[in-house]
Amino acid sequence: MSTPNVPSPAGPAWSRWVGRFLARVIWDTRVVGTERVPVTGPVLLAANHTGLVDGPLVLGVAPRPLHVLVKDEMFVGPVGWILRAAGQIPVDRRGGRTALVTALAVLRRGGGVGVFPEGNRGRGDATSARAGVAWLALNGPAVVVPVAVLGTRRTGDGLNRIPGFRRRLYVEFGAPLAIERSDGARGKAALEAANEQIRAALATLVTGAVGRSGIALPVDGPERLVAGGRPAE
Numbered sequence: 001m002s003t004p005n006v007p008s009p010a011g012p013a014w015s016r017w018v019g020r021f022l023a024r025v026i027w028d029t030r031v032v033g034t035e036r037v038p039v040t041g042p043v044l045l046a047a048n049h050t051g052l053v054d055g056p057l058v059l060g061v062a063p064r065p066l067h068v069l070v071k072d073e074m075f076v077g078p079v080g081w082i083l084r085a086a087g088q089i090p091v092d093r094r095g096g097r098t099a100l101v102t103a104l105a106v107l108r109r110g111g112g113v114g115v116f117p118e119g120n121r122g123r124g125d126a127t128s129a130r131a132g133v134a135w136l137a138l139n140g141p142a143v144v145v146p147v148a149v150l151g152t153r154r155t156g157d158g159l160n161r162i163p164g165f166r167r168r169l170y171v172e173f174g175a176p177l178a179i180e181r182s183d184g185a186r187g188k189a190a191l192e193a194a195n196e197q198i199r200a201a202l203a204t205l206v207t208g209a210v211g212r213s214g215i216a217l218p219v220d221g222p223e224r225l226v227a228g229g230r231p232a233e
Helices: 010-026 054-061 077-085 097-108 132-139 187-213
Strands: 028-032 043-047 067-071 089-091 112-115 143-150 168-173
Touching: 010 028, 010 054, 010 077, 028 054, 028 187, 043 054, 043 132, 043 187, 054 067, 054 112, 054 143, 054 168, 067 097, 089 097, 097 112, 097 132, 112 132, 132 143, 132 187, 143 187, 168 187
Parallel strands: 028 168, 043 112, 043 143, 067 089, 067 112
Antiparallel strands: 143 168
16 A cells, blocks of 8 residues: 555644634534534544535534545646645545545544545435445544534535525534444444444434524435536426
């Protein structure tokens, strides 16, 4: 396994203030549960994913700097330059091994990583999750904090739509999870058990956050949206 090009912690140190400006000034974001995020040591923030701005929003409201996994299609032009300078990690969703190795190196130096277990923007209900976050939690090892993000995309909004000025958003950090291999569990079985533990905790948090905030998840997903971000007929 080759040595990854690990991003500097200096990027998240400044870019989180950009995210904070967006969360507090451009949008009206209520944040709950920041005290649940460990202030030191390796940590994974595992958030549901509905909208384009979920990454910068979580980066801005988290109580510690984060390197967020972002799809590699975003790393082009000026936006790509900013993402790299901000210390974010590109993910090739056809094979994310390089991103996982890079994120693992961040965790092993005691850093924080943000990840969206669902993989793609959609309904955000965490009914499914990819195993990358579980692999990182087991091999870091790292504490996992589920994060519910609501309001960044409403029903009928295109997947690439940016929330309007002063839209009400909500972010809730859940109780931290200590992910460990069960006695006798090895390999794929251990990974699947850890992944389901994380997915279930995130789904439960999101459901509760909807009730506590009064902000609903979008009822449409990518399969109901056509190119250009308009709702399908």
